[in-house]
Amino acid sequence: DDPTLPLVAGTSDIDWDDPASWDADTAVTAIERLCRTRTAQVPVYDISLSARTGETTVDIGGTPLFIAEGIFAAEIVDRCRELGLLADALCLSRGPVRTFRRRFLRDLKEGRKSVPFLLRRGWRLMRLERSIVARQTALGAYACDREEALSRLAAAAVAGRPAPTSAP
Template sequence: MPARVIVLAGPSGSGKSHLAERLGLPILRLDDFYRDGSDPALPRITSGANAGLVDWDDPASWLCSEAVDALTTLCRTGVVETPVYDIAHDGRNGYRKLSLDGSPLFVAEGIFAHHVVAPLREAGLLAAAYCLRQHPAVTFWRRLTRDLREHRKPPLVLLRRGLALARDQRRLVADAVSLGCLPVSADEAFRLVQALPVS
């Protein structure tokens, strides 16, 4: 039997990575499927203080079909090579091998994770899909402190981006729900995953 995927979606800073680690299952990090910074197909912000910068929060900045192919391969063969996206290199910096080692379930998490739900469900490979809910102030602070710590962008850019994402958070969650995710807290998702059948 193929393995099945637990999808963890949610706004940046909502706790997806932390929950994925807490679950103790193999993890495929969907954010590694971003386009390289030199890709001419990258979308741009068209208005406001950050106009002209790459819009990394637009799904067009991410390679959905490549991510779905990797998920499908991992489900059916138990092993896959995935890119390693490095912010410092503004793109991919090698590949890593991910093996399920016989696990019937694994986690796929990322800010665009809700876009893989429909194709996985259609292929019979979806175990569950959750969108993590969190108060916008909490996600704003988590995201800002993480991005500042990792020097992802200049502080003023990060602050403006964080405020825009906080204002847009309700719509982001609604989009994930419309694409098949169940809106839950991290603790609720943890309990639901523990109750999933493993065969």
């Protein structure tokens, strides 16, 4: 119900894919707390309601790294790097049609929004996918497929430092 949330052009739908719909400062604070203390309070959202519904505690224990994922992860790559928190920054690139299919099926299964909304959003994002990946890489993420991402994450976990900038 925040009147400052961005809208999808020509609609009354909140544009949850716009970085202006996200609180990057709060995210960086939580990530820093997780890295320093291994625990943090994080919000719980009900996507079908477009609402924050509470908080929960995340405890990462003794894991060598954790994955902060999401459409806005690249927005904070530089800040996390400056704070010494970043092991790697990845953007999974699977192609627009495959991404559309996976996103639609996930959102449908989870009851995130109505089918017409999911189709409109999916079609819009499918058309924008190449520019989305380009923006993510411009912000410091490395575009790769699933296998390369898993390899880079394993290397980061073992080495405790960023993965190489190119595939082995």
